[in-house]
Amino acid sequence: MTLLVGVALAAAGGAVLHAAVPGDGNAPQDELTGGATTVHADGRNAFSFPAANLSDEERTRFVIGNSFFRRNWVQSPASTTARDGLGPHFIARSCGGCHVQDGRAAPPSFRKGLSDEQPVGLLLRLSVPGKEKFGFPKPEPVYGDQFANHAVQGVKPEGQIVMRWEEVSGRFADGTRYTLQKPIYGFRKLAYGPMSRDVMVSPRIAPQLIGVGLLEAIPEQEILNNAALQAASPGPIKGIPNRVYDAFAEREMIGRFGWKANAATLAHQTASAFLGDIGITSARFSREACTDAQKDCLAARNGNDPDTKVEIDDETLGNVIFYQATLAPPARRFMNDSRVEQGRQLFMQAQCATCHRPSYTTAQGPFPKLTSKALQGQTIWPYTDLLLHDMGDGLADGRPDHAASGKQWRTPPLWGVGLIKDVNGHTRLLHDGRADGILEAILWHGGEAEGSKQRVLQMNQAERAALVKFVESL
Template sequence: MTAAALPVPIIRVLMTLMRGVVSSGVAVIAVLASSAVSLSADDSDVIERGRAVFHAAWVPPGAANEFTGLGPVFNTDSCASCHVDNGRGAPVRADDRANTSLVVKFAARDNGGGADTIRRYGNRLNYRAVTGVPAEGELTVAFETIEGRFADGERYALQKPVYGFDKLGNGAVAKDTLVAVRMAPPIAGLGLLEKVPEDWIKARAAANGASGGPVKGRPNAVWDSINFRMTLGRFGWKADTPNLTRIIAAAFITDMGLTSRLFPLDNCGEMQSACKASAAPSRIEVDDATLDAVTQYVALLPPPPPRIDADSERGRALFASTGCISCHVPKVPVMMADGKTSEIAPYTDLLLHDMGDGLADGMPEAAATGREWRTAPLWGLGLARCTPDRAGYLHDGRARNVSEAILWHGGEAAQARHAFARLDAQQREALLKFLDGL
């Protein structure tokens, strides 16, 4: 069924989500239309409901508002406040101590080090709290400068973040605690990534292993708490989440303190008496219908349209010759609702790669080590630059531009980084222009 043959309410939903995007490629539109074929006319109301929930400002329990249940501890009151225009969160800044787009994760080490921090704060640091509950604290950041030169002599300077905490409400964060800082990623196109066949991802990993080259990407193995089985992770900075429903439910609880069937307990550390007293035991604040509505809404968000022209061909060739294409795969298959295979261009392999010491944060997630990261999709990369307060790249937004992001690559990507650094100024400009158009 083509988009033109879809029922009128579904066409309206798709056009709302596409928001005038008609040049993003026939394949993308076809896959989105294929996804919508299984929706009834009534389901268009579900997606409209998901959009309303995504943009709603939630309030604490007891308020005369449809969207209640915020807290007891939280970072923000709406999904859209972090994912502005379905994009990425705001980058890390030294002068911003309550950056709600940055998630701070806590974990204990295998030897138990850091467990006291988990008892005090749970597994997330929340910057805000409802009345009567102490906020947990603020994230602070300072920067160390790492200077270098390209092969043609041009200088560059990277900024390495050094994180700390201030105004902690429940005692110090133990020095042996594992701490990870993550920026809210862009969400457009996630529904398409969910359709990438698992066999293709595993085949990419097998080909990497057999190649003898430096790239040794591998899939993350995660527990699917919806279908109760081990499966392949494909979402999150470390591919620690298997599907959209779970990653959305996780965002509700960690960022907004909203419980669901998948996360029924508020994120209070066992030593946070005020938080625990304020929590509503056994109350589910995001019911299954609401969670499903948001999931369907996000699943149909299309990736931004590419802005590739004839002038981009030189940059495309350099993208391949420098080795970037080994991980950022441009042509990826997706399984459509009718069982046929189509193709999208997300520039990812959805695999984990060891990115070296420079980007390592020591935080393992499922089977991913503290040095491994999922290949980030590059579609829509240039849109962050168009919104200056969202122009931060990599997992914590430390890179102020795409060139810096490339220069942070190490480990399996070290050869590609060195190849980029050896380009002359005109070649670098051509490559970056190509990436800016994705």
């Protein structure tokens, strides 16, 4: 990637690269987290660069997709017909409203007592016992499959989310004490009456988007191999793949995206998020997310195109999918720091790499027209097995999602985690942002990962710092 391209992207909302992508072949292999797609970048825009090996034509498509990802949609009718159709219910006005700077959202700030500060980028999934067609969770009958606390004019928001925090305390073997904060969720000002008594609620924070196209290009067999290897190995770590119906492939596939791996492809994930989070219909998600009890929502005017009968056309949606697919992972940092090497060894000794598998070689993704050949054949270092693991009672949401139980979560990739503070100004981790930093995230591990957590609890302060430094280098 040339400096001129970096400057052009800066004018379109990006930033100039911190350093050129190395091309002399002398960099350590795992420094280039995304192979030839990798960029050397830091700062607020570290997650917003295109893959370094895209063609000029693909860079243009990246910029177009970026514009529809970041800019707000508006209520219909509007003079801006290419962007009208917001709502009727919604959580954000744009994709970038949750994934700010293509990064990670955070929960409302910790406060003692009950807080009704409304989250941005933290949504609450809803369901009741049972399954729908293709095995999808059965939506709560009045409020649907996720709670929307915003609405267009003339439509009532579904209500407000309230949160309180409980302290969870413990200590390391060296006597150092720690205190974690556990969020408890609730609702108030429900606009359409009470929820079902057996409603199940699952919080989901918006994660950073770097490298998602590379994750999609990991061969399916590699994910199955991860499960088979763990099943055949001694010990409690026994990850399983989620299997979900994909609206674009029109078949069941292995889930890769979402905190419970409940979406198999970026296309499905993106189109369903347009509908559920912004209220924008598309060809495969063409019905507004209004339940029968929400009469004002059902009566609201939409922004449907007269020909397609939906609010975002296939070409525009495809450009947004392409944009996300080609967001580059930044290169590793601190490679010459001795603490990083010490932390790597501790990471391996604690068996963290069993679930956070370091490396893969990519192949072709499921929809070549929605991605780039530049992502194929790359040796990548995401540190995930893309499997579901029982993480114990402490992290359980009690809500099944396809093959995922109420205790299971997908192993999140670790690349770029040390740059979240640069990009988004916080260090909140895990599925609902409860952990403030890497060490707290580890301390929430239980279930299959209890043994790894216990090893970390035995580490002294210097060892814990080295472990964190290693993970931050990824």
